[in-house]
Amino acid sequence: MIFEKVVRAGLFSIGGGDAEVAHEWTLRRLAAVSRRPVALAALRGRYFRAAPRTVFGVDFPNPVGLAAGMDKNGVALPAWPALGFGFVEVGTVTAHAQPGNPRPRLFRLRESEAVVNRMGFNNAGAEALAARLAALPRPLGVPLGISLGKSKVTPLDEAVEDYLASYRALKEHGDYFAVNVSSPNTPGLRSLQDRSHLDALLAALVGEKPVLVKIAPDLTEPAVAELLEVCLDRGAAGVIATNTTLARDGLAPADRPRGAETGGLSGRPLAARAREVVAFVHRETGGRLPVIGVGGILDPDDAARMFDAGASLVQLYTGFIYRGPGLVRAAARAAARR
Helix, strand or coil: CHHHHHHHHHHHHHHHHCHHHHHHHHHHHHHHHCCCHHHHHHHHHHHCCCCCEEECCEEECCCEEECCCCCCCCCCCCHHHHCCCCEEEEEEECCCCECCCCCCCEEEEHHHCEEEECCCCCECCHHHHHHHHHHCCCCCCCCEEEEECCCCCCCHHHHHHHHHHHHHHHCCCCCEEEEECCCCCCCCHHHHHCHHHHHHHHHHHCCCCCEEEEECCCCCHHHHHHHHHHHHHHCCCEEEECCCECCCCCCCHHHHHHHCCCCEEEEHHHHHHHHHHHHHHHHHHCCCCCEEEECCCCCHHHHHHHHHHCCCEEEECHHHHHHCHHHHHHHHHHHHCC
16 A cells, blocks of 8 residues: 555656656666665565476466566566565567657556556667676576567567577576567567467477467467467477457546557556456366466455466556556466466
């Protein structure tokens, strides 16, 4: 309640209400905290709760992770475990550094507890992230996932080499890799979920480290089923369900004008659809493909329902924006009781 009534109000006012300015301000502060061991220890004592489990051969101290997009360039990595997260996913990173789409490109829909973004994979590039991770004192204390995407300048028929370039640069640093073929903000990217494209991509990437595929919530069940066949045939370690949606169902009336902004929607309106996709993946594969459930988790009951749907792990992004680190602690406690 303190976060929602006091801290969040202050954060949401930064930059005159510009969500991306507030995001960048917060990352700078967390990067500073990351260099202060005493502060990290104090935060960890308050927020971290253990609920260990092993998924796709990786040991997780709790199953509540930070989703990709929050810390694309890994500038505040030590802070996230201190805020309670049991794993962290950086990126989405591309082989070529890129500025992303023009601003403004990040919008809060407060009444709906949602966010629309059209960031466009803005990041410093795979080599820059590799250099930062190489300089980071290890171990981080929790597994590190790295989300890989296609550079905007790279044609679709050269996508495999583009992903491979990022993977090769970062292979020694990630505990698992997420193949992002589902962002709605890079032209043509979602076509990489098709059988032929995904088959070639996984044939190149699956190997030493666990590789997961992040899928869109807007796919039909037959399309998801086809994607899962490829994942199983090519030895993918799991699926992340889901990315943001192009749908605008469930928005509060006050949010509909801003909800019309181009981009992917995350947060509360995505919760039911994300659970549906998680349940379908679990049912369709008979549990053979572990699922990281993400989308619309804003309280511990949401996390519990995601686990009940078949998720082995969950991730937070928009829920963390609206509810803060108390949500991480509460979700981990809920997982420990299951």
